[in-house]
Amino acid sequence: MHRRIIAPGALAAASVLLAIPASAASYSPGAPGIGDPYYPTYGNGGYDVSHYDLRLKYQPATDELEGTATLLARTTQDLSRFNLDFLLNVSEVRVNGAKASFAASGEHELEITPKSPLPKGTSVTVVVRYSGVPSSKQAYGFTSWHRTPDGGVGANEPESAWWWFPSNDHPLDKATYDVSVLVPDGSQAISNGTLQSTSSRLGWIRWNWRSDKPQATYLATLAVGRFDITTGKTESGIPVINAYSKDLGANDGAARASIERTGEVADWLSEYFGPYPYNALGGYVPNTTTGYALETQTRPFYSPRQFANGSNVSVVVHELAHQWYGDLVSVSGWKDIWINEGFARYAQWLWSEHEDEGTAQELADYVYDSHPADDPFWTVKPGDPGPENQFDIAVYDRGALALQALRNEIGDDAFFTVLKGWPQKYAYGNASVADFRTYAEEVSGQSLSALFDTWLFQPTKPAAPAARAASIAGASAAPEQPKSWKKIAATNDVHAH
Numbered sequence: 001m002h003r004r005i006i007a008p009g010a011l012a013a014a015s016v017l018l019a020i021p022a023s024a025a026s027y028s029p030g031a032p033g034i035g036d037p038y039y040p041t042y043g044n045g046g047y048d049v050s051h052y053d054l055r056l057k058y059q060p061a062t063d064e065l066e067g068t069a070t071l072l073a074r075t076t077q078d079l080s081r082f083n084l085d086f087l088l089n090v091s092e093v094r095v096n097g098a099k100a101s102f103a104a105s106g107e108h109e110l111e112i113t114p115k116s117p118l119p120k121g122t123s124v125t126v127v128v129r130y131s132g133v134p135s136s137k138q139a140y141g142f143t144s145w146h147r148t149p150d151g152g153v154g155a156n157e158p159e160s161a162w163w164w165f166p167s168n169d170h171p172l173d174k175a176t177y178d179v180s181v182l183v184p185d186g187s188q189a190i191s192n193g194t195l196q197s198t199s200s201r202l203g204w205i206r207w208n209w210r211s212d213k214p215q216a217t218y219l220a221t222l223a224v225g226r227f228d229i230t231t232g233k234t235e236s237g238i239p240v241i242n243a244y245s246k247d248l249g250a251n252d253g254a255a256r257a258s259i260e261r262t263g264e265v266a267d268w269l270s271e272y273f274g275p276y277p278y279n280a281l282g283g284y285v286p287n288t289t290t291g292y293a294l295e296t297q298t299r300p301f302y303s304p305r306q307f308a309n310g311s312n313v314s315v316v317v318h319e320l321a322h323q324w325y326g327d328l329v330s331v332s333g334w335k336d337i338w339i340n341e342g343f344a345r346y347a348q349w350l351w352s353e354h355e356d357e358g359t360a361q362e363l364a365d366y367v368y369d370s371h372p373a374d375d376p377f378w379t380v381k382p383g384d385p386g387p388e389n390q391f392d393i394a395v396y397d398r399g400a401l402a403l404q405a406l407r408n409e410i411g412d413d414a415f416f417t418v419l420k421g422w423p424q425k426y427a428y429g430n431a432s433v434a435d436f437r438t439y440a441e442e443v444s445g446q447s448l449s450a451l452f453d454t455w456l457f458q459p460t461k462p463a464a465p466a467a468r469a470a471s472i473a474g475a476s477a478a479p480e481q482p483k484s485w486k487k488i489a490a491t492n493d494v495h496a497h
Contacts (some may be wrong), residue, residue, distance in 0.1 A: 042159065
């Protein structure tokens with residue numbers, strides 16, 4: 001038996017601790033990550049943001065950004081300290097009007113200690129004043145801020161906010177946005193949602209944008225440059241604002257021929273997915289060298305390279321499909337990426353049917369036949385691909401195969417009821433692959449665990465009998481390449497970040 005010897009001083013300290021009210025002792029720092037196993041340090045714990053008000057000034061010539069971000073939030077625990085995800089230089093932080101201490105930590109954390117601890121359920125206003133050159137900042141060896149000859153662009157997935165505003169950077173914490181950007185006369189500032197107003201004074205012009213529906217942080221975007229802006233309305237009355245860099249060169253015509261069909265495509269998609277969920281629509285093409293496109297909410301980002309071989313409406317279909325699958329209903333965790341990419345790719349297959357360039361079944365047959373059993377394509381599990389394979393082509397194509405298998409299993413009536421009902425069930429929220437399977441089972445009245453396991457979670461090519469049961473690869477001869485395939489394949493790097 002061992003006896004612990006406690007010094008008198010320690011006893012005195014212990015008695016002081018016991019005298020502290022339990023409520024005060026319960027305050028603790030918010031977690032430095034929201035709990036996503038793919039990205040443990042992304043997002044933060046202890047609070048939930050409801051609104052971002054971003055008042056910015058940007059100088060295109062030098063890439064200098066100044067900002068005041070006001071975050072409206074509510075605490076979800078008794079909070080002694082909390083983090084924001086951010087990279088630029090911070091000069092002041094206030095919490096509920098009082099100056100707070102702050103420090104940078106890790107790759108992208110801003111630790112904030114308020115003057116007084118914050119009880120659970122408290123409404124909190126956080127004001128962050130900051131400045132910096134976004135293109136000079138990196139985290140984990142990369143940047144999500146794209147310098148252009150006439151300005152800069154913030155757009156990437158799963159992270160882009162760190163380079164231009166402090167945030168709780170995970171899709172689980174959606175919020176509304178006001179983005180006000182002051183730029184020199186002759187430049188334009190493009191962001192999400194509706195353009196509320198512009199005002200010019202002393203050689204500068206301010207652009208005021210508003211997103212009034214919940215929006216994930218990675219879906220917020222900012223582009224400053226010299227753009228040609230077009231406006232219009234969809235047949236259903238949604239205002240459309242598109243923006244094209246004035247320096248797109250030979251890609252300009254093809255970009256416009258594709259993106260100017262945005263309203264038409266959105267109206268067509270609403271037949272499958274339900275009413276368009278926002279009050280604004282459009283797309284923009286900055287003069288960037290990146291190759292990918294991104295479903296930034298209401299106004300997708302497209303790189304000029306998407307149109308290097310001519311017009312491609314298929315990529316517009318892909319990014320607009322995300323407005324329902326990915327934006328309206330966002331992932332619960334990044335492992336649920338199939339909910340975004342498999343469905344956006346399948347929308348391209350449906351567009352192919354619409355254009356009489358190959359049915360979804362013909363595309364499924366072709367994809368299945370194009371990948372032999374030993375192809376690494378089949379080792380990626382779309383239902384949980386791992387962070388290293390989050391944007392692997394298998395998440396797109398094998399993900400779409402899973403949807404075609406589901407369509408064949410439950411029939412067109414139930415399948416299209418699922419496609420339209422799902423965005424309504426989880427509108428403006430988050431959901432998982434498991435949630436989708438449960439919903440499909442509810443609608444169809446069938447057990448679908450084996451089908452989902454085969455197509456989404458097994459690291460092997462489904463055997464021919466299973467494929468035939470799903471009407472995939474039933475023919476003995478190799479399927480002919482559908483007419484739409486080259487256009488669809490041209491979008492394979494839309495998220496190749």
